[in-house]
Structure formats: structure tokens, C-alpha cells
Amino acid sequence: MKAFIAKHIYQHRGTRIHYETRYLLRRAGISLFISAFLIALALGLWLVPILPAYPFPELSTSTGWEEIQRYVQAIQYKHFLLVVLGSILMGLACPFLCKIIFFERYLFMKQRQMIAVFVIDRGLFDMETKQVEKEQMWDFSLGNQAKARKMVTKERVTYFPKIYYEVTKDKMIRIRFPLDGRKYQDTFLTFTKTLEKTLYCDLDKVIDEEGFVCYQFIYGISRDRLTIQDLVSKAGKLALMTRVIWDFDKLPHMLISGGTGAGKSIFILSIIKGLLNGACRKEDMKICDPKNADLADLDGIFPSVYSQKGGILMATRVFKEEMLARSGEMKQMENYRTGNNYRALGLRPQFLIMDELASFIEMLDMKEKSEYISNLKQIVMLGRQAGFFLIVGLQRPDTEYLGGGIRDQFNFRVALGSNSDIGYRMMFGDVDKQLGFKTVKGFGYVDAGKGVISEFYSPYVNPEYDFLDEFRNLSSTVGEMQ
Template sequence: MKAFIAKHIYQYRGTRIRYDSRHLLRRVGISLFIPAFFIAFVLGLWVVRILPTYPFPWHSVTFSANGWDELQRYLQAIQYMRMLYILIGSVIFAVVCLFLCKIVFFERYLFMKQRQMIATFIIDRGLFDMEMVQKEKEKMWDFSLSNQANAHKTVTKERITYFPKIYYEVTKDKLIRIRFPLDGRKYQDTFLTFAKTLEKTLYCDLDKVIDEEGFICYQFIYGISRDRLTIQDLVSKAGKLPLMKRVIWDFDKLPHMLISGGTGAGKSIFILSIIKGLLNGACQKEDMKICDPKNADLADLEGIFPSVYSQKNGILMATRLFKEEMLARSGEMKQMENYRTGNNYRALGLRPQFLIMDELASFIEMLDMRDKSEYISNLKQIVMLGRQAGFFLIVGLQRPDTEYLGGGIRDQFNFRVALGSNSEIGYRMMFGDVDKQFGFKTVKGFGYVDAGKGVISEFYSPYVNPEYDFLAEFESIA
């Protein structure tokens, strides 16, 4: 029934943004200020005595000399200073009420402000049609002695003939959706390229672009930093690991994660956080092979996890074994009684397996031509064939050059995170040629993510308290 109503009768798309929306905050402010002022003023007159205490017989007033004297005495007895104080107090009260309303209903204020900004945005760029209309208007007072024609004057007014049907919607989970019409008008191509400009104008982050019948819908997140999770919030379930409130690594559908970032960008802490999240639900320690050629943070997990490698031969062996186990599982899955074509590892009750590699580029630099060829071949087979069997790669490096991730390997990493400050070339290597204006914020764990939505969004890695002890936490997990 709901689908029938939406298709044939009415479909809610949000609040319509009109030409008058350019003064939305002013109109709302005046509509709140005036009642607050009059309430305060009336209460002030009721509490503070301003008029004279003696009765004045208005019904018997005659404008004689005595009557005028009586009226003058009455006007002189009014407490004008008190009335002035009440007026000033009423204005202050109304202003304070407006300020408190802005604080209490800040989200509504913010959404109204954004609607006003969009209306101003459209009007300033002239993305609407207007014509001049001339009307004859009768003069109210005409003292001329000429013919009747002079009793009329011509008035020229502006009339809007077309203003685009733009809708502004806030969903239940505080996503902002702005719909622009695809009506074939001359402004349509402009509306199709608004995403990057609106991001900066509204201080939002583009989450998704939705194609609808007759509309292009841009979905934004305001204050995306508020979506940041903590290390305690990371729990993997049903092939998914939430990394932010609205950023979820669905490794069953988006296999293999690529993490880039320079020294001090927080790659190692982020990888440790992912390991902690995977252990909370999806995996056990024996399901992970951890490689750290720099013998740094991940190498400290040796003795806690059964498969931790920091030497060249150990890493080569771990990668080869991971590939062989993947191929062996692929064959075993087809022999299971409950196997059906298209079933993946989870449908058969198997756990995912992860090969975690930090500083991949540094490791490849250590290898000779023979070992490098074999190693890259193993990686290629894993990224190509690992999804259905449940074998996944998590790779960290400073920059994903094709020298290290060539042969189509880089394209198979479906979930990508760039932490810290990267160069334009680095972002292009990570995300390709995208219409995104990258910036940098001095927040530990800040970066950008491609989460399979078709757009690049701001990203904040899970917050880890400086006093948090990963080693003690991992040791406590059986």
C-alpha cells in the first residue's frame, strides 16, 4: 500500500526549498521575538505600577480648560522611566529567548540555516527564471485636471516563472538528503555537479549519491566526526566490522582492505584496532597470520598470537601457506553436504581467515627478483580467489604504487582507507580520479575512506585511549 501511494498519489521527499527560503531564519526569528516581547511587556505592566493610582473619569471628560488640566496632570503622573525600563527589559527577554531557542533546538536551527543557504546558493547563481511584468494601477489620489488616462500609472514587477523543485530531508538517523530536479531544464547539468560544492557550503561530508526518478539525491552526513567509535565499540558480526557508525567494512562483499598513510599517521594502531574488532566475534587468534617486516608494533604480538612473522623467510612462508590453505578450503567446501552453488564460507559454518601485512612496500624492497615474483603471485591469487573461501588481506603501506601492487592487485582491494596527510598523487593512487576536494585535519586517526558507496568520505579511525594496552587486552582473550 505504501509503495502504491508513493508511486501514484504522494511521495514525501522533504521540505520544499523556495525563493522565500532565503530569509527563513529572519522570518522564524521575528515570529519568535514578537510574542516573547509582548508577553514580557504585558507581564511587566502588570507587575510594575506605571499608571496613576487615582481613578480618572474618562467618561466625564469635556475638553474645557478644567478637562485639559486634568488630562495634563494624568499624563504627568505616568511613570515613563519605568515604562522605558520595561521596554528595554522586554527586548532583552525576547533576545535571550531567541538565544535559548537556538541552544535548545540547535539541530533545527542548523537545518533551517542549511535550507536558507541552499536557497541563497541557487538565487546567487541565477539558477531560476524570472520575468518583468507590467501592470496598470489606479492612483489613489489624483488631483490632475487632465483626462482619465492620467489617473493610472504603470508598475513594473518581477515575477518568478520557474524555481527548481529542491527538497531538503533529514532522516531518522540524521542523514541529510538534498534532492535536485532532473526535469530536462537548462540547469540540470549544473545540479549533477553540485556534490563537491555543497560539501564545503554546508560543512557536510558526502555519503552517497542516489539516482531517483526525476531527481538526483545527495546524501550528506553533518559533523561526521561525531560518528567516531571507540576501541570498545568494535565488534565483528555476520561478515561485517563497523569502523564508524555509518562506515562498515562488509568483508564478505568488499574483500581485502588497503590502508595507506605516512609515518605517524596511525596505521599500526588502526590495524591493531581491526584485529581487536575481529577477535570480538568473527575470529580466533589462530585465524590470523600477522606479518611485520619492520619488526615494530605488530611484531610485539609474537607469543600472544600463534602466527606472527617479522623475518623475510617467515613472511614468505606465511603468505605461501595462506594461499595453499585457501585453495585447500575451496576444494573442501565443494565436498560438504550442505554446499550449494554460490555459497560462501560463512554459509557453511566456517570462520574467516586474515593475512595482515604492515609496511608491504618496505618488505617487497627486501626481496630479490625471484622471491618478489613468487610473493606477488601469491598475493594476486589470494585477492582474486579469497572472497568465497573467506580468506582476506589487510595490507598497510605508505603509498600504493603500482610497483608494489601491480598486475591488477590494487584494484581488488575493495575497502580503502587513507590516513593522515597524503599528496594528490597518493590520493589518486588510492581512490583513482574522483571529484573530491581532499583536506587535512590535525586529529589523530583522520583520513578518507572508500567504503564501496561510490563516494569518498571523511574517516576517523576508532579512538584509542593513550593508556590502552593492546598486549594486555590480547593476552586476556583466549
Template sequence: MLKKIFKYRGKRIRYSSRKLMTVYQFVLFIPVLIAICYFVGYKQVYSLVSSGETDWKLFILPAVLFLSVSVVANLLILLLKRVSIIRDGFFARVEQRQILAKMVIDNGYYNREQSKTSDGKTKEKIKFPKIYYRKRKETFEVVFETKGSKFQDKFLTIGGFLETALTADMIKKVDEKGFVIYELRANVFNKRISIREMVADKGKVQLMKGLYWHFDKDPHLLLGGGTGGGKTFTLLSLIYALVRVADIEICDPKRSDLMALGKLPLFEGKVHSGKDMVMCLKNAVSEMNDRFEEMNTSAKYKMGKNYAYYGLKPKFIVIDEFAAWMAELSNDFKTAGEVEEYLTQIVLKARQCGIFLIVAMQRPDGEFIKTALRDNFMFRMSVGRLSETGNWMIFGDENKNKNFKFVEKVDGEVVYGRGYVAKGGDVASELYSPFVPSDFDFIEEFLKISDELGYERIAEAEVQKLSKTIEKTFDREALSINDEESKEKAFLEELSQKY
């Protein structure tokens, strides 16, 4: 009851909050000011004055000392505030409160109140509506009182505006009696991890600091994104992290970057293209049935337990450029029907026995992936530039009002692999896929994993050749594809540009 009466909503944003950073500058300077007043003012100047000293030259040194210490101290305080903002510390939050106050003033979301002073003059006072700022563990909340105020309509749709004003990403909007609460996350870029930090176990894989794909809870991943946005690198990163703990099958209809992996012993016979991809899905369905059989007849059978309990390894089927593949099959109804059938079975049933799909495409158009099938991908990601419709197709109706941004540069540097992420049905939040440094050679790294897992080594010349196929400058010729395949590849390339 008490909680209902006194509900803490956060720090109130007031007219005075517009100068918060300056106030803190002064507050932090006060101890320094006291110290110089004591050591310079009292100890030096005062003693000179009280001893009757009149030579003005003797006062120069204390004056210079006073000024220089003040300037240096203020510069240090400014530096401290800057570092704190960059590190998302205390002053990042102070700055956010100040920005909110300025936003209210600049947009006129306040009321003017007139009052009479004791000497009969009229004084105008600016009164802010009730707006609160509250820090949460990884996020912060901005709360607006609605209660029929003249700004109510504005506050109910201010989410996108807040995202831009506070350079933050809205992750939730909650309507409460009399209030609307926006939950935002700032400085998401700082939460980016390097590919080498990606950790996976039998139930989850890390994507950013504090962000995991719990594939056993939110099965099947749908990844969308425009050309060159970082889809292939995201897929490769996921494969890199998961291959230590899972079986991976790869379908690459474009026969591009991922095809090269098939030449490594670690993925021998596990990288598919053409008709082989249909077989891969068919085999996954029969493996699913076998796994269920094994689980149900196990001596330690327990209702509701999943693959991990029975000691089974998770298995991932990675399909790149899915829409282009389906477009290619648009005249081959039989095969297209077969693919759809296998995918539906896996999507609907395979979670418990540990078989998961990771499907990537430019955008999940209903023409190529049925909405009912798409809705069962419980984890969604996008990287790179995507149209409004593309985002809506990936993240669904829940995100129709989300302000999806395309960010090309962060701190002046071009950024790759930026996009959004959401569990099915949630508001999408900003994502930076794990960073792949320029000295990271996927082939070399997969060979290291091969060694760890006891696979045979391949010749150095072959390693060199393969490394080139997954370089930052796509050298697709190195894949040694014959003429007939080249034609088909060009056709698929064309389709994947479109879809």
C-alpha cells in the same frame, strides 16, 4: 502512476529561504512575546494606564522586565539553534537550506522577472530555478532541475562545490530525467567511534556509527595513506577488534610497530617479516585448500554456504607497507612471483572459506600491486594525506571527479585517522577511523584479551618494554633489532617513504 505524477523531491529552495534562520528566530519568539505582552503589557502596563496612573517611575519596572525577558529569550533561542546544529538536529537542516539559497544568490544562479504593479511601475522579482532539499535517514539530498536551463551545465558539476559550501561529503550523484540529485552526508565527525566501541562478529567489524566492513560480503581490505596519517593505528584497531573473533597473521616488512605484537602470547608465531612473510602467505593458501576440503566433505554440506555455516573462524592476513615490500623484492623475481601468486589465489578464492587480506601501503601503485589484483579488494580505505593519483589508485575511476579533501583540523583540534572509505565501485565517503584515546595502551589491551581467551601472562617488565614500542611517539629502538636488521629496516623505511 500517481507516484510518477506527484513525485516529492523535498523542500523547495526559494529566494525567501535566505533568511530562514531569522524567520525561525522570530517564530520561536512569538509565544514568548505573547506571554510578555499579556503579563507585562496587559496585566501591568494596561492596568496602570486604565487606573489613570501618571507617575512615569511606575512604568520603569515593566519596561525593564519587557526588555530583559525579550533579550534572554532571544539568547536562549540562539543557543537552542546552535546546539541543534552541533547535534545535527532540525536547525542543521534549516541552516543547510539557507546556505543553499545564499549560494544561489551569490553565484547568480537565478532569473530576474519584471512585472508591472497596479500603479504602472515596473517591479523586479528574483526567481530561483527548481532546487529541492530533502532529508534522508543519515544523509540529505539536493536536487537540481536541469531540463535545458541556462544553469544546467553548472548544476551537473556542482557536487564538489556543494561539499565545500555545506561542509558535507558527497556520497552519490544520480542523473534522473530532468533532474540531477546529489546525496551528501554532513557532520561525519560526529559518527566517529572510540576504539573501545569497535565491535566485530564473524561477518563484520564496526568502523563508525552506522558504518561496518562486512568482510564476508566485501572481502579484502585495501588501506592507503601518507606517512603519519594513521595507517598503523587503523591496522592496530582492526586487529584489536577482530582478534576476539578471528585468527590474525601479521606481516610487517618494516619490522616496526606491529612486530612488537609477536612478543605477546596472543600473537606468538603469527607476526612475520622477511622470508617468513612468504611462508605465511603460502600457509594461508594451503589452509584455504584444507578449509575447502573440510567444507565440501562436511556432513552438513550445503551449496553456497560460507565458512561461518561450517563453524570456521575467519582468518585475516594483515600486511603493512606492502608496496615497500614489493619494491624490496624488485630484483628477486622468483619471490615476487611467488607472493603475487599466493595473493591472487587468496584474493580470488578465499572469501567463501573465510580467509581475508588486509593490505596497507602508502599508495597502491600498479607497479607494486597489479591492477587486476587491486580491483578484487572489495573494501577500500584511506587515512591521512594522499595525492589525487593516490586517491584515484585506491578508489578507482568511479571517484575521478570526487573532491578529496585533506582536513587537518576539526573544531580547531588536529585530527588523525581521517580519510575516505568505499566498497569497490562506489563513490568514496568520508571516514574517521576509530579514535584511539591517549590513555589507550595497545599492549595492555591485548593482554586483557589474552586473559579473556586464556593465554598465559608475560612478565611485567616485558609488558612495559612492549608498551613503549606502540606509543604515540614512535620509540622504534625499543624493538631490539640487531645491526643487520637495522640496515635492512632503514632501506625499507626509505622505500616506504617513496611508495
């Protein structure tokens, strides 16, 4: 029934934005002022003795005119003036207080007004202008005070696009623009970059609807930043921000880029912590660090940590062989059905974590490189259903290191720190977004498999937080399959 109503009768798309919406905040402020002023004035006149009782008992024998004069003279004009001034102050304070108390509602109203102004300033509507004859009651330039007529210009909006503004339950902002075939349609399909800057939002995804294009934005995405204690993995997902989730069952393999000091290693350690907090055990991870740096310190805490060339080559080969073996074993399970993945069969995900991939490939000779790249390619192509995933960090994803279509198989990509235009293009391809840099530790951009690039803030880690102590305190069987 709900689907029938939405299709044939009414479908809620949000609040309609009209031509008059350009004055939305002004009208709301005036309405609040008048309401508060009248309420305060009524209370003041009721509480403060301003008007004397009428009629005066001592003037019962006097004339009516004398009574009125006496009554007017007895009014407390000073008190009345104070009440009026106090009411004006209350009226002025009311919009300001409402803005503070209901700031989120104010923000959404402001965004609706900005969209209306955006459309009007760019002339994305049609207006009709015509001359109308108007009578003037009196023309004192004429001796006989006859009625005069003059021509005035009147404007009327004949077409304003059906734009809808909606705030979802999870505080996503959805703005729908019409695809009605009019001359403004192409503009509605191409100005997301300007809207992002205007509304201080990040485009989350584009939704195609019948007759509309829906842009979903995240406002103030920096507020979605999590802390290291918040990271939990379950049901094949790991939330890295409140509304940025790595669904590794559907978006297998993560690619992380960023120069020296961008925070790649800390981010990878945070991912490991989040995976251990739910989905994995320590033995489900193979960790490779060819630079013998931060990840190599996990040796002795995790069972499979490698920093030497031979060990990394062996770990990658074994990881591939285990993947192929599991793929065969899954088909032999009694509860196996076509299309089932590892989790449907009660198996845990496995992760091969590789930092500084480019540096490692530079260490290899031609034969070793060919074999290593071949193993990586098989893992990224075949690993999803069996639950074998790659997490790779490097400074720049050149095709020299991730050739043969391997880079395209990394469905979740994070670029941390400051990257060059070429580096961003290697990570995300050609995108209609102005990519900049913020001096916030852990800042970057993410492609979460939605076809758009959003700002990203890696989980906050207190400088005093010790990953090694935390991992030592975790038993080998800390993870539980969820």
C-alpha cells in the same frame, strides 16, 4: 499499499526549498521575537500594577471627561516603560536561546537557507520581469490633486527547481535535485564539491532516483569518531566510525596507505582489536611485519606472527592453500547452498594482515616476487566467499607492488595522513573532491565502497593504552562467531 501510494499518489522526499527560503532564518527569528514579546508584555501588564481600576469611586459625580483625564494621569508610565523594555529584551533573547537549545534544528534550517541562496546566486531559476501601471492616490505637484499613474517593474519567479531537503533517522542529510531536462540539470549533477564546502559536509553517496539525483551527506563527520573501546565486529561488519563501516563480507580486503608517522600500525592494531571483539579468535589471524616493528611485537601473543622473509612467504602460501581447501570443504557441507558464504555455514573469517608490503616486495628476487604476487592475487580474487581476507598497509600503492589488477580488488581503502596528489590518485582514482590535510592524528580519507571519498578519523587510542597488555588479557578463544 505503501509502495502504491509512493508511486501514484505521494512520496515524501523531504522539505521543499522555495525562492522565499533564502530568508528562512530571518523570518523564524522575527516570528520568535514577536511571539516572545507579546507573551512577555501580556504577563507584565497582568503582574505589574500599571492601569488603575476604572471608574474611580471618588469621581462618581464628576463628568466623563474628568474621569478620563484622571484615569490617564493615574497610569504608572514608569512601570509601563519597564515592562515594554523587559518584553523587548525577552523577545531578543528568545531567538538566541532557541538557537542554543535547538541548535540542530537551527543548523538544518541554516543549510536549507544556504541551498536556496546557492541556487539563487548562480541563477539556477527563471524569473519574469514586466512593467505594471500603478495608480498614486494623490500627486501634490498637480493643482487639482488628480490621481497620477506611473510604471513600476515587477518580478515574478516562473520556475524554481524542486529541491528537497531531508534529514534521515540516522542524521544523514539528503538533498534531492530535479532531473527534469531543463538547462540547469547538468549543473545539478556536477557541483557536489562546492556543496560539501558550503554545507561543511562530506558526501557519503549518490542515489539515483526517478526524476531526481539524491546526494547523501554526513555533517561534521569528525563527531563520528570512535574510541578503541567502541570497536566491535559482528555479522561480517566492523564499524570504524559511527557511519563508516567495513562490511568485509561484501567489500573484501582493506588497503591502507600513508607515510611514516601517519598512524598505519596503530590503525591496524585497532582493527585487530575490533575483529577479536566479536568475529575472530587469535588463531584466525596471520600477522606479517617485514620491518620487525610494531606488529612484530605481537609474537608470543598471537600464534602466527612473522617478520622474516621466509616466514612471510610461507604464511602467505599456507593462507592461500587453506582458502582453497575451505572452498572445497564448503561444497561438501550438508547445509551448503549455491551462493552461501562462509558465515552462512557457521565458519569464522580468516585474515592475513601485512604491514609495509612495498618494503617486503623489495626484499624478494624475481622468482620469489612472482610467486608471492601470484598468491596474493588468488587470495583477493577467490577469498570473499570462503571468508579469507587481506589487510595490507604500505606507504603508496604503486602498481609495481600491486599490479595485475590486485589493487582493484581492495574494495575498502583508507589513506591516512598527508598524501601527494599522485598518492591519492593511486588510492582512489580520479575523484571530484578537494583532498586536503588536517593536523589531527588519525585523519585521512576513506572509500567505503560507495563510489565517493569521505573524511576519515581512525579510532582514537589514548596514549596510555597498551595494545600488548590488552591482547595478552584476551584468551585464545575470545572471539565468538556472530
